[in-house]
Amino acid sequence: MKTLRNALLLTAVYVVLLLGIHFLHVRFFSVDVVFYAAIGDALLAAVLTGLLLLVPALRRFTLTEKVLLVAVWLLGGYAFAISVPTVIDRSLSFYILEKLDQRGGGIRQDAFQDVFTKEYMVEHRLVDVRLTEQESSGTIQISNGCVLLTDKGRRVAAMSRFYRQHFLPKQRLLLGKYSDDLTDPFRHSRQDVTYQCK
Numbered sequence: 001m002k003t004l005r006n007a008l009l010l011t012a013v014y015v016v017l018l019l020g021i022h023f024l025h026v027r028f029f030s031v032d033v034v035f036y037a038a039i040g041d042a043l044l045a046a047v048l049t050g051l052l053l054l055v056p057a058l059r060r061f062t063l064t065e066k067v068l069l070v071a072v073w074l075l076g077g078y079a080f081a082i083s084v085p086t087v088i089d090r091s092l093s094f095y096i097l098e099k100l101d102q103r104g105g106g107i108r109q110d111a112f113q114d115v116f117t118k119e120y121m122v123e124h125r126l127v128d129v130r131l132t133e134q135e136s137s138g139t140i141q142i143s144n145g146c147v148l149l150t151d152k153g154r155r156v157a158a159m160s161r162f163y164r165q166h167f168l169p170k171q172r173l174l175l176g177k178y179s180d181d182l183t184d185p186f187r188h189s190r191q192d193v194t195y196q197c198k
Contacts, residue, residue: 006058007069010049014073018045018080026085033136035086042077046070095120146197 022041031037050073052058053066061069088094099115100107107115120126131147134140139153149157164183171178181187 003060003065006061007065010052010058010069011073011076013052014045014049014076017048018042018077021045022080022085033133034089035081035133036136038081038085039078042074042081046073046077049073092116092120095124148197 018041021044022038025031025037025041026034050066050070053061053069099119131140131142134153135142137152139150139156141148141150164185168183170180170183172180172182174181
């Protein structure tokens with residue numbers, strides 16, 4: 001029973017450290033990519049909390065229990081990183097709710113195309129953010145005004161496209177109708193474009 005209590009106490013310490021480190025990081029330090037920063041915060045919090053396992057009073061944990069505790073903390077940190085800062089930073093769904101609130105609670109449905117292209121893209125600097133993230137992850141490089149796919153980027157794109165075509169819903173509800181449009185979004189793509197790099 002004492003071991004369980006200590007495990008819960010250490011987990012609470014981990015959560016407090018994670019939230020504190022993350023707050024200090026985003027408030028006072030430079031962040032290249034929100035998700036990577038949050039993952040780093042989770043790792044740092046796990047290391048610091050893990051050091052507490054060296055305290056003599058907590059040496060009752062077996063090696064297996066210590067490894068499992070650290071694994072639980074890391075999984076919790078990953079869940080936090082992907083589910084809170086990353087979702088709020090990237091989520092179009094949250095943007096829609098915030099935009100509706102900003103505009104007094106309602107926007108005509110036929111105006112959303114303009115809201116996304118003329119407001120969302122600008123307000124959230126969407127292109128800048130996504131290009132920065134992709135460049136930081138090594139999937140693209142920007143050279144002489146061209147955004148170029150790296151070998152890693154080609155592999156990621158191939159995996160993504162395979163998953164999209166084979167594992168996304170074939171009958172997905174989109175504004176009252178079921179469709180497979182999002183399993184192959186390029187199906188109806190324009191062909192007369194002139195923006196490719198040579």
